[in-house]
Amino acid sequence: MANESENNLESTAGSEEGPNNASWELYLERKNSLLGFLHSQLDPQLLQYHQSKVEHLKRCYFYLEIEPKQTHFRDNNNAIQLVEVLRLIDPWELQKMKQLGKTQTEIQLSLLTELLEQLERGREELSCYAETCEAPAFLAGWHWVTQRVSELLKYMETLVSVEVPGKLYVKQQLVSHSFQGGLRLPSISLSLSVKTPPIFDPEKSSAQQNSARLQWFTENQESDLDQYELECELLIRDSRREMGYGRIQTVTSNTCVVHGLEPGRSYKFKIRRSDTGFLVYAKWFDSIVLTTKPMAVQVVDRSARPQG
Incomplete structure (x- = not known):
């Protein structure tokens, strides 16, 4: 054309x-x-x-x-x-x-x-x-x-x-001659491959009082064996990161339940692919903010008086 x-x-x-x-x-x-x-x-x-x-x-x-x-x-x-x-x-x-x-x-x-x-x-x-x-x-x-x-x-x-x-394009000798053991090694080819980023599913991600369930997906639905890093940050009212709090965990799945959260607080979660040792470039990650449910307040009925 x-x-x-x-x-x-x-x-x-x-x-x-x-x-x-x-x-x-x-x-x-x-x-x-x-x-x-x-x-x-x-x-x-x-x-x-x-x-x-x-x-x-x-x-x-x-x-x-x-x-x-x-x-x-x-x-x-x-x-x-x-x-x-x-x-x-x-x-x-x-x-x-x-x-x-x-x-x-x-x-x-x-x-x-x-x-x-x-x-x-x-x-x-x-x-x-x-x-x-x-x-x-x-x-x-x-x-x-x-x-x-x-x-x-x-x-x-x-x-x-x-x-x-x-x-x-490789000009250097990647394998030392001492490792070749008298054998002629095949030509080693290096190339770049691309994997799509994980993206949170807002409809399937939610927070309870002390926990949050996160779910994410990739566009081509890659193997569940892929590793991801899930980061959790506690936010204060102006959405800035609260000093001294944050955790990162490795997940080999597309879902994760995070426990130990405080009631009535907002948390920012970030999801990215893990660096398996061959990652050369990654600048973007997805994030989502969830707010845990507040603690239930017990109401005391003061109208009831003890029988005298």
Whole structure:
């Protein structure tokens, strides 16, 4: 579709102007071609779709993935065993790869934001050009239009490719030669994977007098074996954190009951994925505020008097 739009614009650019009626027909042809490009390649709903996708990526968790997971290794007894590749990787080199993954993720998200801004700006420029320019000025600036369209098509192509996390380019030797045991190890590939953030379900989260039940979900309903960190903070009336109180617990489920809360108090709960050792980027977490039920007040009936 992108190539078709560019070819249509280029074909109209090659037309020659003739008498006035021919110029007018050329103007209409080129204007319709430009409007067709705007409605297909830079449709506002399409740009909004990519905007939502980028905002979602900014809330996701990025992890370092190592392939293969296992390889054959010769031990001190000259026996060949199947071992985890992670055990053979230099921990210092692994930390450097995690930092590289974090840097690459930050660059990726920054680039996506910049590309969307360029596409929005380009659509505004071309829409204004098509709506306000009279025929002579429109035809005179057609070369600029074709150049701008070509740039925007490249921006869109880059946007789509960058929305998917890619491989990390490794120059260092991750496995020391002393660990290779005379065997030729397979090529180790590092890449980035994405997991969606956990989000509280407000309809299924509630507080009792001394406890609160929290439930959360992820968009793709991942395995219940995933680990999460649930943080609980006691709030004072102006919603600031109360000094000296807070707890964090690890949960391997999508539900948790927190006990030991005070009646009639507000608590802020935060949920995030646990750092399993391969997390390289995470900036966003979901939160919810729940208020425990007040303690029941016993009413004493003073109208009843003891029999004398």
